[in-house]
């Protein structure tokens with residue numbers, strides 16, 4: 001089968017590899033029908049994910065059809081259409097039982113697919129702990145509608161869940177890339193009083209404005225002043241930082257009102273400064289982490305009910321044989337791309 005592979009630093013290549021096999025009774029083999037490219041794949045390509053193992057098949061955003069299940073798998077069977085979870089988790093350890101599945105203590109726990117074990121920019125993928133890692137897609141939900149459930153939508157859903165948003169809140173979301181927009185969609189379900197989205201790219205600001213006219217969209221250079229002046233309590237009640245750019249961490253705590261919650265979703269390239277003397281008395285609560293992606297079934301129900309629609313994010317479509325071109329477009333942000341879908345049929 002064809003598999004897009006992390007050959008070495010800076011180099012991915014579409015290679016012919018053997019089809020994966022069941023290695024553990026809890027595994028499933030999924031025929032990938034639709035995949036996508038994530039910014040994390042680019043981090044692997046450029047060597048900023050030291051855990052990534054050269055030779056692995058990349059890709060951790062995908063949906064497909066179950067081809068084969070190990071004998072211990074109970075929740076899915078051959079022929080089921082499924083969304084694949086970015087996180088591998090056992091469901092049984094201390095962390096899994098509390099919903100902190102990103103911290104699963106299994107050797108393959110956390111983000112393993114397409115990083116430490118073969119992922120899904122391929123024709124087939126082996127999914128460990130298939131009962132945890134696969135969610136059945138309702139019949140009325142298309143592959144494109146379900147494509148982001150296991151990764152960026154799971155991230156937005158989790159970030160929203162831990163941010164404890166109320167209907168009286170002003171929520172600031174920093175960053176309107178694909179994950180920022182998924183976060184926005186989940187925040188909108190909480191009906192806060194006001195949502196402000198801060199984004200550097202004019203094209204992405206236009207996209208948010210066009211699709212979600214009820215949201216206030218601003219540029220980073222106006223963010224501090226706008227948020228302080230336009231919230232009821234001298235700053236945002238909740239800040240969700242999804243940008244991970246040069247100044248976005250500072251902006252996140254600066255724009256927060258005293259006793260606000262600041263949720264950090266972003267993956268930074270460098271350490272960030274926590275200037276405690278300057279923050280003294282703001283009494284902020286910071287929440288951080290890698291996504292605890294264990295809400296996929298609920299997210300699929302929300303999609304089925306028409307409450308979340310991420311299909312406008314898919315701006316480009318390529319067959320697997322043209323995946324290198326898809327990477328070129330995505331990586332260089334050409335042609336107004338937000339997300340690409342990699343088709344396999």
Ligand SMILES: [Zn+2]
Nearest residue numbers: 038039040151
């Ligand atoms: Zn990702």
Ligand SMILES: [Zn+2]
Nearest residue numbers: 090093096104
């Ligand atoms: Zn676990």
